[in-house]
Amino acid sequence: MEIADAVIIGGGVIGTSIAYRLADICDKVVVVEKGEVGAQTSGSCDKAIILQSKKPGFPSKLAQASRAIYENLEDELGIPFEFKKAGGMIVIQSPEHLQFMKQFVEDQNKAGIDVKLLDRKEALEKQPCFSPHIVGSTYSREDAEVNPLLLSQAFAKASRQKGADIKTHTKVLDITCEHGRVKGVQTDKGYIATEWVINAAGPFAPAIAEMVGVELTIKPRRGVILITEKIKPIVHGNILCAQYIAAKHLTDNKGTEVPPFGIGLSLGQTKSGNLLIGGSREFVGFDKSINANILSSIAAHASQIVPSLKTVQIIRSMVGFRPYTGDGLPIIDKVPEVEGFLIAAGHEGDGIALAPITGYLVRELIERSGRHKELLEPLKLERFK
């Protein structure tokens, strides 16, 4: 029988970031991943670390704390993952969206985010690929990007260097408890006895929580992204649209019209030249079959904003499932009913941006140093009870 100080279930960007931080305080950390590292949501997503799109208040504060860690993370891990401070823009297509975005920028500035509103001419100067019919744009130089595939791999490799054991192609089948306390994890390759189990299974977290009789309301929110052939750089930084902001905050922006399939532009270009064109937001369970209307709606919306996209070849599409909690924030907490069982899941569309701070917050839950108390308070599980 294997013994570990902590077992992390899920080898996505969240699980691997946690492994990296726990390896500093535990002798033996094990990550159990049923497939490959970062092959689920963390490998089917965009690459943006956008601060300006976060809701002012606590969500913005949490994102800022995570963004600050990114500044030196490549150096710390010693493994490059294409972190780039490329800036970000939210393009505005209609006068109605301009009103909404003016207020949005004001609120973000009050929250300490460096973002400004650009008129059409200024926006086109920064991003010549934009249609001349746009109304304007926001711009923030604080927005950044990474290669998400490399990021999970980098966290995993750096964790291994600190002694963590990352078990891929190993599925968690059950969690054993005795007298209300976690005892171990049963996988399809054997049993691991442990005092701490961290549920970092992203959209699959409810099935893991069920193993200890805990109900989690995280739902998969499907997103589709189109990937183009490699072309010369035409996009600088990451581009969202004001419609995307509305779609992202759909649940609480009750007055906002819902775009079909929850579509809103998210556009970026990888280092190798492929464009990532997103995206949709739908609740269809874990259904991976894509309706052709979604693909054409995403392409049509994107080419209204960047007309030259009409002549670029789409080579494939990808589907990911955002772990959606309903209030735009993840759950990072100990489960009071089951001693030793922690949840770090539900990062929805912000898991890449929030992975660095999540590792620290889970370490804090185990260490109890009190350092990040105010960041953990709003992430408690009890807010859904």
Ligand SMILES: Cc1cc2nc3c(=O)[nH]c(=O)nc-3n(C[C@H](O)[C@H](O)[C@H](O)COP(=O)(O)OP(=O)(O)OC[C@H]3O[C@@H](n4cnc5c(N)ncnc54)[C@H](O)[C@@H]3O)c2cc1C
């Ligand atoms: C279309 C789209 C675009 C996005 N764009 C961005 C963006 O630009 N910026 C941003 O910050 N975020 C973005 N996100 C969100 C981000 O991708 C997610 O929040 C993040 O990847 C979630 O990571 P995770 O580790 O929690 O989940 P996952 O990556 O899904 O990892 C969970 C892991 O648990 C494993 N697992 C599940 N059950 C078991 C079991 N029984 N045994 C063992 N292992 C198990 C799975 O195999 C999986 O690898 C986007 C998401 C989507 C879908």
